[in-house]
Amino acid sequence: MSFSLLRIIGRSTVTACTHLKNNTASLGVIFNSKIHTTGVRNDLMEFFDIKKNWNETDIKVGRAWKLDELRIKSNADLHMLWYVLLKERNMLYTMEHECNVNVRLFPNPERIDKVQESMNNIETVVRERNVAYYQLETGETGEQPVDDVINMFGLPEKYHRKEYHLPSFMNTRWVRPYLEHGYINSVSVKKFLRLYKEKLYNTKRKAKNRDFNHVQQLLKRFPNMDMDALKAAYPDVDLEKAKQSKKSRGHYVPKY
Amino acid sequence: MRIYTYLSKKVGDLTIKYSNFPESYVKRSFEQVYWRTPKGYPQYTDAEVSRKKFRFTTNRPWTGAFARQNERGTLRKKVFVEPIKEWSFFKGDRVEILVGKDKGKQGIVAQVIQERNWVFVEGLNTHLRVVGKDKEFPGIVVQNEAPLLVTTDVKLVDPESLKATEVEWRYTEDGEKVRVSVSSSRIIPIPKAAEETTDYKSKELYIENPEKDTTADEAAKITFSPKLRTFEMDIMEEMGIKEDRVPAMSYWY
Secondary structure: OHHHHHHHHOOOOOEEOOOOOOOHHHHHHHHHOOOOOOOOOOOHHHHOOOHHHOOOOOOOOOEOOOHHHHHOOOHHHHHHHHHHHHHHHHHHHHHHHHHHHOOOOOOOOHHHHHHHHHHHHHHHHHHHHHHHHHHHHOOOOOOOOEEEEEOOOOOEEEEEOOEEOOOOOOOOOOOOOHHHHOHHHOHHHHHHHHHHHHHHHHHHHHHHHHHHHHHHHHHHHOOOOOHHHHHHHOOOOOHHHHHHOHHHOOOOOOOO | OOOOOOOOOOOOHHHHHHHOOOHHHHHHHHOOEEEEOOOOOOOOOOOEEEOOOOOOOOOOOOOHHHHHHOOOOOOOOOOOOOOOOOOOOOOOOEEEEOOOOOOOOEEEEEEEEHHHOEEEEOOOOEEEEEEOOOOOOOOEEEEEEOOEEOOOOEEEEOOOOOOEEOEEEEEOOOOOEEEEEOOOOOEEOOOHHHHOOOOOOOHHHOOOOOOOEEOHHHHHOOOOOOOOOOHHHHHHHHOOOOOOOOOOOOEEO
16 A cells, blocks of 8 residues: 555655545556656756746645544555655755745745645654554653753743753763752842743733723724624723723714 | 634634635735744743734735735724624625615625625625826726625625525534524525635635645545554564664653
8 A cells, every 4th residue: 555655646746635526537547557657866856846847837736634634544654755745845945945046936835834734744643643652552652751840031941851871960961950050049030030020011911901992992983893792802801991981982972 | 613713813714715825824925024033042032023013905915915015114004893703704695785875785795805804795886996097098997896894784685585684603403503594594505606715616626736736535545554553663664674672771851
């Protein structure tokens, strides 16, 4: 099976089609021919697109591979697809660079995003499979352990543990975690944290005021608007208070 | 309903669906980042200087016209857009116009601009525009549709009575989410034209690119069989790589 996919994939089949109609006629031809004829070029020109596409302005391709489509593929297929995508991505980056050098428009730059999304999805699926294996065999995920630590600025950070052949107490070259330096109790860190918190508070306060003013203006312009939708869009705004305010009244004399 | 939570405030999900682009591409096609702190250095906290306010019009976010309209240094008056709980106007819908010179007339939605709560109705609510006027040439008169607000200016048409009606989103017994007309409780199906994207009119009409695409039935083939192996172990076995060395003791810290 693994090789049939490669045969179908050919040189650089990177995207899954969106349409669902059968295309068995052309597929049969490829299956029956034992010799794969789309050019195998093991030279540097593989970094470039096929010559036919050089003057194209619109190269339409399908969408990226979805997670559910990748979950039904064997490991060998995923492995192969990964390298197909990697080559395609290299090709796209090369073509983009080449277009920039020659001051031309790179056709369909969204292809880079599609390939990248497919690659990310493959990585997710492979990780899922490995985690399932390790959970079953060892009860752990088998992934790189991550700790929540406080960094030298006193801010929470993720610390990705690394693998060493020496235990930590013997490893003199290893810099101990920030916490043990005592930096977070220093005067400068305390001062930094105070100012940083003030900054965060100010952005929050300004966002709150901005939202409140925005809601007032919305109420003024659309007095009959859907209040549930407004509440859902601006959950932190006190609607009753906004309605009472002078700013939310339109250019008319209130009846009461 | 809202899938694209990150962009939900800016670009409507219908716009992304219409573009047929990955969300990440839509984002990077219109964003204007002037400064971003380098990633992976401890001395920088994440910071970004970029344009925050964009004027959304009929120009789609990934187009050059949009970029020109939102050039660096251009500031335009703020537009207030009424929040809507659930969007219920799609391309191809029959709607009745409630305002303007075509008040009471019914027409088909030709374009939806979700960022502004706009719909354009084919051939209705139009104005005349003189294009290409010169000293010698008097110009050509063109008819253009003007936008209509979905909140106040248009209503969907009931398929039974052919009158304007309110709509509601409800679930069928099969768990499918449908639009239902309030006046007659009839389902208003979402038109086929709503599937249209920049690439194709409908999914069935998409033509595969034989050089780049995997065929649909090839992508749907199931080749996975569960094994008690990691990905790496499986690939090594497939390639005939034998590894019987025992790794040395290691420590994670």
